[in-house]
Each structure stands twice: as structure tokens, then as C-alpha cells.
Amino acid sequence: MILLDTREEDHPIPLERAVEAFKKLRGEEVIHMIHRREPIPLFEIITNNKGRYKSTMDETGIWHILITRSDTVDLESIDV
DSSP states (O other): EEEETTTTTTTTTTEEEEEEHHOOOOOOEEEEEEEOOOOOEEEEEEEOOOTTEEEOOOSSOOEEEEEEEEOOOOGOOOOO
16 A cells, blocks of 8 residues: 555645556555545546545544555455
């Protein structure tokens, strides 16, 4: 799992870092992005480029986004 903690970064840095990491994904690799907001524009980029994601907010209001290119990775089974 590739950890991408962007909680302390301002726009557009989190989006740019996530897109760059997404471009480098291979096989069953998964990015775990941690962000203080739900990055809606990122989701369109991921889906338009044959990727998949799962986005959940924890009890403190922090967003955890799992991103992969793999069709076989079960994002629902990964706990963050």
C-alpha cells in the first residue's frame, strides 16, 4: 500500500500528488490517500482513466481514499 498523507497541504498540491501517484500504479498496488476533504475532482480523473476508488470519512472528519487500477483488488475489504 502506498501512503499519501495530504492533510497539511493546500490546493492544488493534494490533487497533483494523487494524480502523479495514480499514473505510476502497477498491478494490484493501492494508494491510501488521507485528506481533510473529499477530493471529488480526483474521482473523475480516476474513473476516466480506468481506475477505481473507495472514499470514507472517519469519526474525526478525515477522509481516507483507496485508489487502484486493478479490477481484482477488493477495496471494500481493506480497512483504513
